[in-house]
Amino acid sequence: MNTKIAILDENNIVQNIIDEAGLVIAQGGLVAFPTETVYGLGANALDEIAVEKIFKAKGRPQDNPLIVHVADFNIEPLVKEIPSIARQIMKRYWPGPITLIFNKSDLIPSATSAGLDTVGIRMPSNIIARKLIEAAGTPIAAPSANISGRPSPTDVESCIEDLSGKIEYIIGGDKSKVGLESTIVDCTCTPLCILRPGAITIEMLREIDNRVYIDKNIMCKPKKDFKPKAPGMKYRHYAPKAPVKIICGDLEKTVAKINEIVQNSMGKKKIGIMATDETKEKYPKGTVISLGSRENLDSIGRNLFEILRGFDVIDVDLILSEAFEEKGLGVAIMNRLKKSAGFDITFV
Ligand code: AMP
Numbered sequence: 001m002n003t004k005i006a007i008l009d010e011n012n013i014v015q016n017i018i019d020e021a022g023l024v025i026a027q028g029g030l031v032a033f034p035t036e037t038v039y040g041l042g043a044n045a046l047d048e049i050a051v052e053k054i055f056k057a058k059g060r061p062q063d064n065p066l067i068v069h070v071a072d073f074n075i076e077p078l079v080k081e082i083p084s085i086a087r088q089i090m091k092r093y094w095p096g097p098i099t100l101i102f103n104k105s106d107l108i109p110s111a112t113s114a115g116l117d118t119v120g121i122r123m124p125s126n127i128i129a130r131k132l133i134e135a136a137g138t139p140i141a142a143p144s145a146n147i148s149g150r151p152s153p154t155d156v157e158s159c160i161e162d163l164s165g166k167i168e169y170i171i172g173g174d175k176s177k178v179g180l181e182s183t184i185v186d187c188t189c190t191p192l193c194i195l196r197p198g199a200i201t202i203e204m205l206r207e208i209d210n211r212v213y214i215d216k217n218i219m220c221k222p223k224k225d226f227k228p229k230a231p232g233m234k235y236r237h238y239a240p241k242a243p244v245k246i247i248c249g250d251l252e253k254t255v256a257k258i259n260e261i262v263q264n265s266m267g268k269k270k271i272g273i274m275a276t277d278e279t280k281e282k283y284p285k286g287t288v289i290s291l292g293s294r295e296n297l298d299s300i301g302r303n304l305f306e307i308l309r310g311f312d313v314i315d316v317d318l319i320l321s322e323a324f325e326e327k328g329l330g331v332a333i334m335n336r337l338k339k340s341a342g343f344d345i346t347f348v
């Protein structure tokens with residue numbers, strides 16, 4: 001398939017491009033587009049056949065549901081009911097990086113919800129994403145625009161790498177501002193439960209209801225018979241080609257441990273090190289890339305997937321990463337890092 005690629009300036013959007021891509025969605029095709037979390041691969045969320053094409057293009061397991069993106073607060077037709085607590089979250093944090101799970105209406109085909117009775121809905125803040133949804137005239141089902149299992153794309157180059165030739169249209173915009181997928185909150189239960197941590201943190205949600213909690217299966221390795229509430233939780237995710245190992249503990253000991261592993265490999269392995277601005281000068285050997293300053297977790301979140309993908313390009317044999325405190329955005333960063341490492345963590 002010939003994929004049309006158009007790069008837009010988010011401050012000066014060419015409406016013709018948006019209209020053309022909106023028409024592709026309306027006619028049952030696939031469009032990759034920027035959002036503030038990561039780039040999404042969109043199809044008409046109400047069209048079963050279009051949605052099935054997403055699963056095929058990504059190689060995504062059929063039982064992993066898609067998030068439905070809207071540009072309008074009027075989501076009543078898509079859901080059975082909107083609990084008042086969900087309305088408060090929507091008012092405070094939409095548009096933005098948070099997905100809410102509701103009981104679905106019959107308008108949502110089973111392909112979109114992967115057979116579940118519930119649907120995840122989000123209103124992105126990215127202007128291209130919102131204009132595209134408006135132009136399509138329909139909610140857009142969109143998982144991340146990567147081949148299943150790979151780190152999510154946070155720039156248009158990564159989308160092109162994974163999906164060129166497989167979909168009708170790729171719209172490029174800026175690099176994703178958040179760089180991590182949306183927070184997912186189950187609003188069908190009381191108290192509310194976070195199924196995936198993201199930029200809207202538990203601390204922020206507790207300002208609305210202090211009983212909000214994080215599903216206990218999120219931060220540890222799932223057991224074999226684990227039946228997750230968010231099916232995506234069980235899959236290997238965000239994985240670069242090389243294995244990832246996390247070294248966790250006091251920063252000085254972490255640096256010493258990473259240097260010891262590099263030393264012990266005696267140059268036989270090409271080792272990539274995910275460091276931080278505070279430590280990057282302390283690794284004499286290995287290919288060192290800094291995720292950013294520990295003082296600025298936002299930039300670490302923004303850079304994580306891009307750097308994981310970057311190690312694929314330079315073809316390392318092993319990636320060693322420092323860890324982050326699981327507080328605020330650190331919860332989401334560590335969740336993605338642990339999944340990319342298949343929960344291979346060494347404590348020092
Ligand atoms: P992705 O768009 O690739 O980031 O994946 C979407 C994530 O949202 C997956 O982990 C899904 O399991 C989760 N998700 C989407 N819809 C639902 C739902 N109805 N219930 C629970 N989790 C959902």
Ligand code: MG
Nearest residue numbers: 143144145152
């Ligand atoms: Mg994904």
